[in-house]
Amino acid sequence: MSTNSNELLEHFRTYLETFEEALVRGAVARIGWDMPARPLEPHGLPCLGYLDRAAELAPPNARPLARFLAAHRNELRWGQTYNAADFGAEFLTRYGWLEVFGTRGPFVNDEVAAGLLILGPGIVYPDHHHIAEEIYIPLTGGTEWHKGDSGFHVREAGEVIHHASNVNHAMRTAKEPLLALYIWRGGPLAQKSTIPGTVAQGRG
Numbered sequence: 001m002s003t004n005s006n007e008l009l010e011h012f013r014t015y016l017e018t019f020e021e022a023l024v025r026g027a028v029a030r031i032g033w034d035m036p037a038r039p040l041e042p043h044g045l046p047c048l049g050y051l052d053r054a055a056e057l058a059p060p061n062a063r064p065l066a067r068f069l070a071a072h073r074n075e076l077r078w079g080q081t082y083n084a085a086d087f088g089a090e091f092l093t094r095y096g097w098l099e100v101f102g103t104r105g106p107f108v109n110d111e112v113a114a115g116l117l118i119l120g121p122g123i124v125y126p127d128h129h130h131i132a133e134e135i136y137i138p139l140t141g142g143t144e145w146h147k148g149d150s151g152f153h154v155r156e157a158g159e160v161i162h163h164a165s166n167v168n169h170a171m172r173t174a175k176e177p178l179l180a181l182y183i184w185r186g187g188p189l190a191q192k193s194t195i196p197g198t199v200a201q202g203r204g
């Protein structure tokens, strides 16, 4: 496996280990970190341009991971699950994710999936839900997050956001991009999200 994938996993784990929250500590403890590698071809996306700003915005504990992603963006396999018919073509220029481990990332894990999500400024990632429980940790602040019956609330970098199974959630970026770490567990790890009122499906 390439040095870069190993470094990616190391930065990812090191960042997670800076958190004291029981939810994060429990998740980190349950991950079997000695995962088999899965060689992947790199795949770029338009949203990768936001990584430079994200690396500037990231607080000290998130900076090594954010800088690594910015520096090695072209060597990694970035993905999208939505298409232009879901949220429009503009959304696709500002959205993408990188699975670090799971059923399709550079490390194989059938129990838990984790990676990073990028959203560019000024977009809405509409309500969606999925069976898997999800933990999000934004590496950049200023994005509004919504879940369940609550309204949108600005979340700062390093806040731990928990989406229980099948709870609707959404994000709305303001003038800065969002870079966020996600962990999926307890459900089908590559399941497409369900978007209320539509047949559109995606990831995250």
Ligand SMILES: [Fe+2]
Pocket: 128, 129, 130, 134, 163, 169, 193, 203, 204
């Ligand atoms: Fe989600």
